[in-house]
Amino acid sequence: MIITSLQLNNYRCYDALQFKPHKNLNILIGDNGQGKTSILEAIHVLGLSKSHKFSKDEDLIQVGASHANIQAEIDFQGKHTLMNMVISKTGKKAKYNKIEMSKLSDYIGILNLVMFSPEDIDLIKGSPRERRRFLDIDLGQLSKPYMLNLQHYRRLLKERNDVLKGLATKQKYDEVTLDIITDQLIHYAEKIIRTREGFLKQLQEKVQKIVPKLTGDAENINIEYVPSIKTNLKEMYEKKKRLDILLQSTQQGPHRDEVNFLYQNQPMKSFASQGQMRTLVIALKLAVFELIKETKKRLPIILLDDVFSELDKHRQKKILEVFNNTAQVFITTTHIDHINIDTSSSYQTIEIETGKIKGVNHHG
Numbered sequence: 213m214i215i216t217s218l219q220l221n222n223y224r225c226y227d228a229l230q231f232k233p234h235k236n237l238n239i240l241i242g243d244n245g246q247g248k249t250s251i252l253e254a255i256h257v258l259g260l261s262k263s264h265k266f267s268k269d270e271d272l273i274q275v276g277a278s279h280a281n282i283q284a285e286i287d288f289q290g291k292h293t294l295m296n297m298v299i300s301k302t303g304k305k306a307k308y309n310k311i312e313m314s315k316l317s318d319y320i321g322i323l324n325l326v327m328f329s330p331e332d333i334d335l336i337k338g339s340p341r342e343r344r345r346f347l348d349i350d351l352g353q354l355s356k357p358y359m360l361n362l363q364h365y366r367r368l369l370k371e372r373n374d375v376l377k378g379l380a381t382k383q384k385y386d387e388v389t390l391d392i393i394t395d396q397l398i399h400y401a402e403k404i405i406r407t408r409e410g411f412l413k414q415l416q417e418k419v420q421k422i423v424p425k426l427t428g429d430a431e432n433i434n435i436e437y438v439p440s441i442k443t444n445l446k447e448m449y450e451k452k453k454r455l456d457i458l459l460q461s462t463q464q465g466p467h468r469d470e471v472n473f474l475y476q477n478q479p480m481k482s483f484a485s486q487g488q489m490r491t492l493v494i495a496l497k498l499a500v501f502e503l504i505k506e507t508k509k510r511l512p513i514i515l516l517d518d519v520f521s522e523l524d525k526h527r528q529k530k531i532l533e534v535f536n537n538t539a540q541v542f543i544t545t546t547h548i549d550h551i552n553i554d555t556s557s558s559y560q561t562i563e564i565e566t567g568k569i570k571g572v573n574h575h576g
């Protein structure tokens with residue numbers, strides 16, 4: 213899939229931006245704070261309905277505007293389509309070929325992408341929430357059943373917590389209602405746990421092959437899924453029922469799952485060097501790229517935010533080789549010489565200054 217035209221209106225620092233991306237490599241060049249990341253973020257929001265950062269949807273709307281608009285023409289192996297996302301203060305509206313999608317789950321996963329960003333390091337260093345977010349975003353674009361199960365789970369979790377609150381405070385609801393909701397919740401929790409387990413296993417296999425290619429060394433890396441409930445779910449919910457009522461919230465389930473990254477059988481967070489962590493997160497994203505390629509039988513769009521300035525030439529080359537001049541790539545940089553471009557290939561540079569395009573140049 214290739215974005216053939218991109219248009220932003222009232223998105224972050226952009227009043228109005230329009231350009232036609234190159235089918236392979238696009239290099240966005242500009243000083244700090246000029247709007248490079250915002251373009252990659254907009255593509256992320258367009259495809260996956262969320263920013264790659266922990267931003268509120270409202271932050272995406274240009275200050276003073278009522279709504280932001282992202283629109284793109286996409287070429288899906290010769291089939292031309294139009295994707296559009298409008299973000300307003302009251303919510304989001306996604307359109308596919310000008311038809312409004314009533315369910316986001318029908319929309320997410322049409323446009324696949326993999327983003328590499330400086331924030332990725334939080335996958336290792338940050339809280340479990342970051343790792344669940346990674347699971348949910350990337351599994352969500354790979355598997356529609358997963359996304360639907362997650363939506364059901366989240367709705368039931370909210371309902372269950374309301375019932376717990378009602379039971380604890382106002383003597384509203386009864387335990388029969390709680391048990392019914394709990395059974396429904398367990399139904400989806402089991403599916404989510406199984407999918408996450410399978411995904412992380414696949415991810416680990418891929419990462420174990422990718423890392424040695426990046427570093428040139430055999431590295432001992434493991435990805436361990438730590439579900440919040442390791443035993444029988446029904447028994448666990450029964451056992452924790454009193455505590456849940458007391459605390460007025462559900463203490464266990466997929467919303468409390470964790471993922472451990474191990475390096476030489478030690479937790480990466482406390483054991484690995486900065487460079488090793490960076491290599492792992494890049495390998496994780498490359499693994500997602502391969503999984504999308506295999507499952508969806510198409511190439512996702514690659515968004516590389518600022519990653520090249522921190523990597524040595526060898527690693528840069530290895531990463532670009534993976535995309536092999538086939539996937540469409542967007543890279544941001546402050547200086548073109550930070551990027552090790554294969555001069556025989558063709559690419560486009562887009563110079564950005566204060567939310568405007570200063571120049572577009574084709575090379576090769």
Ligand SMILES: Nc1ncnc2c1ncn2[C@@H]1O[C@H](COP(=O)(O)OP(=O)(O)OP(=O)(O)O)[C@@H](O)[C@H]1O
Pocket residue numbers: 223224225226242243244245246247248249250251271272273274275518544546
């Ligand atoms: N909602 C908004 N409305 C208007 N401007 C915004 C909004 N959100 C962010 N900005 C501004 O958009 C600008 C572009 O930010 P962006 O992160 O895209 O820059 P960048 O080119 O990637 O910079 P860096 O090289 O530092 O990463 C910033 O100056 C920021 O203050």
Ligand SMILES: [Mg+2]
Pocket residue numbers: 248249250517518544
């Ligand atoms: Mg940036």
